[in-house]
Amino acid sequence: MAAPAFRWTWFPLETSIRLLVILLLAFLANRLLRMMTNWLVKPASAATRISQMREQQKRTLAGVLYSGGTVLILGLALLTALPEFGFSVTPIAALGGLASVALGFGAQNLIRDVISGFLIVFEDQYVVGETIRVGEALGCVEHFTLRRTVLRNEKGSLVTLANGEIRQVANLSRDWSQLYVDVQVVAEEPVDAALAALEKVASELRADAKWSAALVEGPQVLGVEALTLSGATLRVQVRTLPDRQDDVARELRRRIQLRFEREQIRLTGVQRVELVGTARSSEAEISGHLTQK
Incomplete structure (x- = not known):
């Protein structure tokens, strides 16, 4: 006759000691994990932007490692402590195997999101604090987990994206950004004079x-x-x-308007035109870092 999966017993001294040891080891393991992740995110020695971005990347990675490690420690501690309460681990392990099979079929999207989250972190695609574009969504990364990415767009709205749904990421906070400003000049105005005025504006901005x-x-x-x-x-x-592209674009448009007014060159408009990759559009942007899955 098979032994019951659960058998109630009083807690003798030895059992209490073993439970305390399990709790103590779990606590120490969690503290050690915290110390390791804190060491990983120690402040950067340099105050450059690149160093600060590296620190943000380490902070994101440390948070992911701490969350995953804590779940693993708690799971191991629970499995180790269950026999002390009279539970047989064998049926639980069998149920765990069945549950894993069920999860494999029913939680495919969740697993895909988690795997994509790991790839985002380890491939250094973006970190908390950077501005990214994912499809139609553009904003600053406010929160990141293995399952989702949360952006704050220019209107202040929070946009939540499942990591498994992210196929292409344009990172606007890496290396450099590029912008284009188009100046529409009235047909009757001389083009050479307008080009010379723009050269003056460019020289003044550089100086x-x-x-x-x-x-x-x-x-x-x-x-x-x-x-x-x-x-x-x-x-x-x-x-x-x-x-800095938005600030520079505003200042450039302001200087163009003032210069053309002084030289009495009539305009029909001064607008910013942006590009994504090599495809041209009325509003897009080139970034120095583009990641496609």
Whole structure:
């Protein structure tokens, strides 16, 4: 006759000691795990942006490792303590095997999300605090777990994305960002005079110490981008430090407007045109880091 899965017993001294030892070992293992993750995220010695980004990456990785390690420690402690309460671990292990098979069929999306989360961390695709674009979603990464990524968009809304659904990530906070400003000049205005005015604006921006620190390359006047019956479209290209492209674009538009007013060159518009990859669109952006799965 098979032994019952559960047999109640009073707690003798030896059992109590073993339970205390199990709890103590679990506590010490968790403390050791905490010390290791704290060591992993020790502050960077340099104050450069790259060092700060590395520190953010380590903090994200440490959080993932601590969460997973804590679950593992608690699970092992529970399995070790169950026999002390009279439970037989063998039926529980059998049930665990059946549960794992059921999870394999019923939790495929969850498993896919977790695996994708590990890949995001270990491939260094993005970290908390960086600005990314995932499909139509654009925002700052406010929270990250193995299952999901939470973005805060420019309207202040929280956007939650399952990691398994992320196929392509444009990271706008790595290396550099690039922007284009299109200037529409009235057809009656001389194009050469407008190009010369743009060159003056570009030189002044490069010479300004306040703004030159945010520039990586340019501004560069590319020339005439398009011709229509209403006039000519002139394009300026600027490469900036990560997350500074919006500030530089606003300042560049302001200076263009003032310069053209002084030289009495009529405009029909000054707008920012952005690009994603090599596909052109009315509003997109080039980043120095693009990850596609």
